[in-house]
Amino acid sequence: MKTKIYHTLTRSYVVVLVMLFAPLLNYFDRNFSFFFGLSIVALILWSSNYNWSLFGFTKKLTKKTIFKSVLLTLVLILFDNCVGIIVQNYFGEPDLSSIDVEGNTLNYIIFLVIIWTIVVFGEEFLFRGYYFKWLAKFLGNTKKAWFFAGIIASIYFGISHYYQGISGMITISIISMLSAFIFYKNRNNLWILILIHGLHDTWGLTFLYLGRSSPIKQLFEQLLLN
Template identity: 55%
Template sequence: MKTKIYNYLTKPYIVVLTMLIAPVFGFIDRNFVFFFGLGIAFLILWGSNYEWSKFGMGQKINKKTCLKSVRITLAFFIGFSIVIDPILQHYLGNFDLSSVEDIRGNLAGYIAIMIVMWVFAAFGEEFLFRGYYMKGLAELLGNSNKSWLLSAIITSVYFGISHAYQGLVGVISVFLWSLCLSLIFNKNRNNLLLLVLIHGFSDTIGLTLIYLNKDSLISEWIQ
């Protein structure tokens, strides 16, 4: 049974089918879209006897990766928080942060959401969107440099739309952020953990600013 499931789910077209079917679960709950795709990815991982390298996790976390992730995170913070996001908000309005508003000044809520974020956003989303969707699409399209770039764009659009609950400004900002991250994965195809750290550190900064109720200071300073 395990072998049959694995052989079926690793057929080239299954990644596209998964991406098409997953949004249907959004009519029930937007989180189901994520967990459906993640479930398929983990079934493949299970069927491969936990061959993590199939999802781009061929390198362990080391000092070099950690330092690199910090540098990129800081660059992302400067590029998006100080340049890109203020421009987007000027024309499209503010982000809809209602899904995390309750952590403002709430230490217990802040700690809880940080744990959830590192498990399901930093690790889970990178494992699914980059490790499975992007890598799977790139291989389906021929596994060339062009196919990886096309896959990066497609996956980033998909990732951006999945954040529609943040409003149009959120969709566009997340698309651009995801595209940058996908291009980094394109250059580090065997080091998905680098992206996990960047994603986790970036979200940690954002959530901490919201918890401290300081998330508006950057845009106010620019204006």
């Protein structure tokens, strides 16, 4: 049975079917789409006897990976703030009302735990390790295939954040394209994307908790809007 499940779920076109079906579950709850996709990934992992390399976990977490992730996080934060300000200038602020942490230490800690467990690991595992990587394989596993898969997966990821409004979806789609490029260059080491995602979200969450913009955002606002 396990072998049959594995061969069925690893057929090249299945990732496309999952990506098409999962968003329909948002009709019931916005989290259903995410957990449905994650359950498919879990089934593949289980039926493959926990072959983590299928999703980009080939290398171990090392000091070099951590250092590289920190540097790339700084690049992503700069890119995010630059893109975010330009997008917000045309489409307004993203809707972050679901992240209620300003001045609330308990909520801040709870959100940090959620970010570093369910959000960071789960989203990178699903959207980069499965949707992006397997879509590229479905399209032919060439450079062009990875390019188009990166665009599709990034827009798909942005749309999955529809609760943040049009501004949030556009910004996330664009910065996800940079994350996709990073993963393309490090597609055997998903730990890099997990750390980048976690550090990036921790940075943003911290300034939401403090109730003010980060110095980087303030700098870009002066440079781009004045």
